[in-house]
Amino acid sequence: MQIKIRAWDKDSETMIYGVGITTESDGGIPYQIPVNAHDFDQFDYYPNSIIMLYTGFKDSDGKEIYADDILEVKDSNGVICRTVVEYVDGAFRVDKWYPKEPTSVEHVNYTGEWEEIEVDIEDYEFLGVVLQHHLEFKVVGNIFQDGDLLDSEISKADRD
Template identity: 30%
Template sequence: MKREIKFRAWDKENKKMAQVSRINFGPGGIRYLVDDSVLLEYTGLHDKNGREIYEGDVVKNEYGKVMEVQYDPRSAAFGVGDYYFGTIGSGKTLEVIGNIFENPELLEAQHE
């Protein structure tokens, strides 16, 4: 199975999400991107509405629980809460409702 690798980035200065069309790994190229932006990787999965799921997205499961999509380097997998995407139906039960940069209040409300 071919895995689609793509990114989007949160522009810290302009406070906007942008699709990344190319990455320059030349001298200073990636450093500029990382210093001024937060690079977010596509998980390769879609939510129940067909929306692409990216690292940093805020999702809601079928029980109404709101969680952040994170990458776990220890297991080299994306997941939400205590579940990795391989164990939660590959995103079919999740709905993307925002992201941690544009909608931080979604997670704050969950912790109150």
């Protein structure tokens, strides 16, 4: 797997791709090397940013999947849900599901909105397993730029 990093710069509210990380003891500072840079002092640094790793997976359209991306997945029953890719304890996983349509999951009060539900299927926590069990999965955004694709209260908390 190729290591790729992107960063959400909180100051400019932009996503920065092709990011490197300095070797600071506190976790490092994301930076990007401009095309015309000749020395370290010409790098663009983003000290107030959130780092996101590439998962090594691509969606059904060939788009790279990163941590904090919002995926829309469709299973063999035609059920469509949205979920957020998380990087936790060295693994990419998903825990929360936001169905748009009525589902067979018990205790879901369908209102026509994307609402969070907990799916208690332990195998479905790891991203690789989720992708194996769904026919279609597409990156539809990320929590920083497209948090409105989910419940706004939850996505705002994830962004802070």
